[in-house]
Amino acid sequence: MKREDVLISPAEMGRQRDFTQRLRQRSEGLGRRPLAMVDTFGCQQNVADSQRIMGMLRDMGYGFTEDPGAADVIVINTCAIRENAEKRVYGLLGRLTHAKAASPEQVICLCGCMAQQQAVADRVRSSYRHVDLVFGPQALWKFPELLWEVYTRRRRVFSIEDEHGAIAEGMPVVRESRVKAWVSIMYGCNNFCSYCIVPYVRGRERSRDPQAILEEVRQLVEEGYKDITLLGQNVNSYGRDLEIGMDFADLLTAINEIPGDYYIRFMTSHPKDATDKLFDTMARCSHVAKQLHLPVQSGNDRVLQAMNRRYTREKYLGQVAYARSVMPELVLTSDIIIGFPGETEAEAMDTVSLIEQVRYDALFTFIYSPRPGTPAAALPDPAGRAEKQLWFDRLLEAQNRISAEIHQGYVGKTVRVLVDAESGDARWPLQSRTEGGRLVHLAGPKEAVGQFVQAKVLDSNTWALFGEIVPSEN
Ligand code: SAH
Ligand code: SF4
Numbered sequence: 001m002k003r004e005d006v007l008i009s010p011a012e013m014g015r016q017r018d019f020t021q022r023l024r025q026r027s028e029g030l031g032r033r034p035l036a037m038v039d040t041f042g043c044q045q046n047v048a049d050s051q052r053i054m055g056m057l058r059d060m061g062y063g064f065t066e067d068p069g070a071a072d073v074i075v076i077n078t079c080a081i082r083e084n085a086e087k088r089v090y091g092l093l094g095r096l097t098h099a100k101a102a103s104p105e106q107v108i109c110l111c112g113c114m115a116q117q118q119a120v121a122d123r124v125r126s127s128y129r130h131v132d133l134v135f136g137p138q139a140l141w142k143f144p145e146l147l148w149e150v151y152t153r154r155r156r157v158f159s160i161e162d163e164h165g166a167i168a169e170g171m172p173v174v175r176e177s178r179v180k181a182w183v184s185i186m187y188g189c190n191n192f193c194s195y196c197i198v199p200y201v202r203g204r205e206r207s208r209d210p211q212a213i214l215e216e217v218r219q220l221v222e223e224g225y226k227d228i229t230l231l232g233q234n235v236n237s238y239g240r241d242l243e244i245g246m247d248f249a250d251l252l253t254a255i256n257e258i259p260g261d262y263y264i265r266f267m268t269s270h271p272k273d274a275t276d277k278l279f280d281t282m283a284r285c286s287h288v289a290k291q292l293h294l295p296v297q298s299g300n301d302r303v304l305q306a307m308n309r310r311y312t313r314e315k316y317l318g319q320v321a322y323a324r325s326v327m328p329e330l331v332l333t334s335d336i337i338i339g340f341p342g343e344t345e346a347e348a349m350d351t352v353s354l355i356e357q358v359r360y361d362a363l364f365t366f367i368y369s370p371r372p373g374t375p376a377a378a379l380p381d382p383a384g385r386a387e388k389q390l391w392f393d394r395l396l397e398a399q400n401r402i403s404a405e406i407h408q409g410y411v412g413k414t415v416r417v418l419v420d421a422e423s424g425d426a427r428w429p430l431q432s433r434t435e436g437g438r439l440v441h442l443a444g445p446k447e448a449v450g451q452f453v454q455a456k457v458l459d460s461n462t463w464a465l466f467g468e469i470v471p472s473e474n
């Protein structure tokens with residue numbers, strides 16, 4: 001794809017702002033402030049996209065509500081990664097028939113990764129007739145125009161045709177925290193892991209211009225944000241499509257120059273593209289948190305190959321060893337899939353032995369869910385659900401023990417944490433994170449929210465640490 005075809009032109013973005021203005025005039029003409037509800041499923045990329053949708057809605061004059069009965073516009077931003085995620089959305093759509101029947105003027109929008117699938121769009125078209133607007137992630141920037149069409153043409157609108165996707169700069173945003181922010185650095189995925197739907201619904205890999213990313217991060221730091229996460233399905237392939245000789249490590253180096261008191265995190269890193277240069281850069285850059293999410297998926301080479309992951313157990317273990325050699329304090333997490341089609345018990349136990357060997361701080365674990373249209377969904381899958389569940393339970397048991405042991409090692413230590421929110425819990429009224437991203441439930445005054453503080457760790461369990469704020473040494 002040529003760069004000029006990927007970037008949405010400033011003129012086109014201006015056109016979208018015109019639709020936003022028209023919708024704003026419509027809102028102002030109502031004589032009351034219209035309300036919107038945005039419900040988000042799925043990963044941080046979807047959370048970031050929803051913040052853009054909310055930005056557009058705010059500029060159109062909408063306030064926000066969590067009550068579907070009170071909403072003039074409902075936006076459901078969906079995830080297609082596993083069958084369960086889709087089922088929950090269909091359940092919600094079913095329940096919304098009542099809200100819509102009570103107020104027929106209500107506009108219901110379905111967007112995100114599920115919406116980009118033709119089969120889902122067809123099912124919504126025929127069976128969920130109360131849904132007015134369906135658009136995929138690639139059409140996000142066109143939301144003002146699409147909503148305008150729903151209001152003026154009074155017909156259902158479907159926009160899922162752009163498979164490859166574009167890059168739109170300058171969309172408004174409503175960030176939900178004053179401390180933490182998401183910054184997408186690239187969109188799409190080219191990896192086609194055999195089990196995964198993402199490349200089919202998020203289009204091809206495309207990197208934002210480094211200047212646009214640097215500007216966004218600089219502004220966030222100036223506004224006081226202290227915990228900034230760079231997002232991409234595989235950040236390690238950042239820059240390949242730009243052809244300016246800049247890779248992800250170079251981008252981190254450039255961001256690290258921005259002065260201020262903040263951490264940069266990123267996700268996700270694909271092991272096939274994680275380089276020593278990346279680990280050296282992380283080690284060197286003081287703003288880059290020593291935290292790495294490096295999904296391994298499986299500890300067995302045959303399964304890794306069938307998954308089309310393009311690395312071996314040995315290569316992965318070598319990367320972990322190198323990363324830890326340059327960052328001894330590194331907090332390491334991973335994603336695991338148990339029960340890939342054809343996986344045997346012995347192969348699943350190779351994954352358990354890998355996690356015993358690596359000793360991750362925490363894991364995100366999933367039982368394989370067939371995604372229609374992916375190569376893995378066509379493979380024979382002889383192991384039953386109950387058997388897979390047993391393997392899964394063994395994995396969890398091992399990881400829970402490891403996480404508890406690692407967390408126990410923090411007790412008695414004093415660590416620097418960023419307080420990101422109040423918690424509502426009387427004993428531990430604050431929520432905070434270590435540099436490595438571990439959750440610390442904290443005792444301390446609510447004025448600490450948004451600050452870096454020293455915390456003495458008093459207790460721990462499998463999932464979190466517990467501590468109290470102590471005066472800093474200097
Ligand atoms: N781009 C990221 C992952 C995004 S999806 C990466 O490659 O690391 C998040 C996780 O969901 C994946 O890492 C995988 O563990 C899991 N996942 C993806 N497809 C799945 C499926 N069909 N069934 C079960 N888990 C799946
Ligand atoms: Fe899916 Fe693989 Fe792409 Fe991650 S890298 S989004 S698992 S295809």
Ligand code: F3S
Pocket residue numbers: 041042043044045046078079080081112113114197198202
């Ligand atoms: Fe789900 Fe789409 Fe993210 S499928 S995990 S919301 S990229």
